[in-house]
Amino acid sequence: MSSRSVSRRAAAALAAGALVALLGACEREARRFREVPPTVTGMAVVREVDLQPGNPIPVVTARSPYAENAYAVSQGKQLFQAYNCVGCHANGGGGMGPPLMDSEWIYGSAPENIVQTILGGRPNGMPSFGGKVPATQAWQLAAYVRSLSGLVRKDVAPGRSDHMQVRVQEQSLPEQRPRTSTVPPASERP
C-alpha cells in the first residue's frame, strides 16, 4: 500500500469522524421554539414504586425530549430563577424545600417524575404548577433540575449564569448517582 493511499484513507476517516461528530452535535444545538411536549397522562405512566399487583405492566414512560438539548436546559435554568424555584430549593442546595443537587430523590429522578412533581405538586409543600407552567417549560425545568446533580451530559449542562455566580456551574457539578431517599415523604426535610 502506497503512502499516498494511506494518507487518503486517513483523510476519509477523519472526514467521516467529523461528520459523525457534527451529527451528534445537532441535537445539542437545536433550538425548537414550538413543539408539542410529551404528555404525562395521569399517574398510570409515572410510577413512583416498583411494586405492582399481579403481573407487572411494562412501564411506558414519556421520554424527555430535552435530555441532550443544551438550549432547553439553559431555558430551564432561566425558568428556575423566573418562577422562583430558588425561593425554596435555593440554587439546588435546598432550603425550605429539599436540595436538588444531591443523590437523594424522594419522588424519583427520571424526567417524567420531575415533570409530575412540578405539574402535580407533592405533599408537604411542593405546589402544583399544572395549568400555569406550560408542559414544554416543565420538561425544560426537569432537564435543568437533572443537570444540578450531573445527570445530563457535560456539554449540554449550562456553563454560565445571567446573574451572580453562587456555586460551581452545572457543567462542572459531579454526577450523583440517584438513589431513592430513605426518608419517608411524610417527614420530608427539613
Next chain:
Amino acid sequence: MTRDWLQSALEAAGIQSARLLPLWRFMWIVSIVVFVLVVAAALWAVARHRRDAAPPPSERGMTRAILGATALTIATLFAFLVLDFSTGRAITRVPHNPLVIRLTGHQWWWEVEYDDSIPQRHLRTANEIHVPVGRPVLFQLESGDVIHSFWVPSLAGKKDQIPGKENSVWFQADTAGIYRGQCAEFCGYQHAKMALLVIAVPPDSFSKWYDSQLQPAAPPADSIAARGQSVFVSSACVMCHTIEGTQAGSNVGPPLTHIASRRTIAAGTLENTRGNLAGWIVDPQRIKPGANMPPNGLSSADLNALLTYLEGLR
C-alpha cells in the same frame, strides 16, 4: 409597520441630535470629497499612458504630491478628532434637574422605571417612554441578561446596556412627537424586534399621563371581562406578568397594568390591536421565534374574554 414615527439621525428633534447632525454632515461631505479625489487620482493613474516598457524614472514631483496628500489626510483626521471630542463633551455633560428613568434591556423588551422620591410614585412600565418636552431626561441603563444598546436616533446617540454595570445617557426632546428607538447591539434571535417608542408630550399632559399610569388596573367592566381576568390569573400569564390591583405580580415579563394604553405590543413588533394581541397570546413563537413567552392554547371563549379584559386596561 410604517407609521409617522420618526427614526432618523438626520431629523434631529433634540438638542443632542442637533449637535450630532452638523458633525455627521461634515464627515459626510469630507468623505465624498475624499472619495471623489481618490477615484480621480486612480483613473488618472490608469489613463497615464506609458509607451515604453522601461521602468519609470524617479519623479520628484510625485514624491511631493504624495507627501502633501499624506499631510492632508492626517490633518483631516485630526480635524475629525477635535470635532468629535468637542461634540462628545458638549452632549455628555450631565444636565440640571433631569427626569430620571431606569431603563433595563431584556431579551427582547425594555423595562422602563420612573424614579421618584416618593415610593408610591415609582412607576414601572414597558417599551414606551413618555417624556415631557423641554426637560432633560437622564437614563440609567442596565441589562437583565446580555448586552443591549439604547438608541433613539432622532434624539441622541447610542449607549450600551451592559449586565452588571450601570451606564447613563441623557437627552432632551425639543419638539413633541413620537420617536422610535431600536436596540443597537446584537442581542440574540429577536434583536431586530426589540424596539421602543419615545413619546414626547407637553409637561402638563405628561404629568396627567403619569398620574393615570400610577393607578391600579381598571376593574373588569362586565362579566366577560371578569372572566378574562380570572383566565389571566389562573393560567400561564400570571407566572410572568404584573397587573396592579390583581393577584398577578410577577416581574419576569412586561407589566400589563395599562397595556391598552400602549401603541404597540411585543416591543414595537405589532400594533396594539385586538387581532394582533390574540395572535401574540396564542402563538408568540410564530411572530417572534425564541421570545420567552410560551404558546397559550386557550379555548376561544377564554381567549375572547381575556382579550376583552386586556382591552379594558387603559
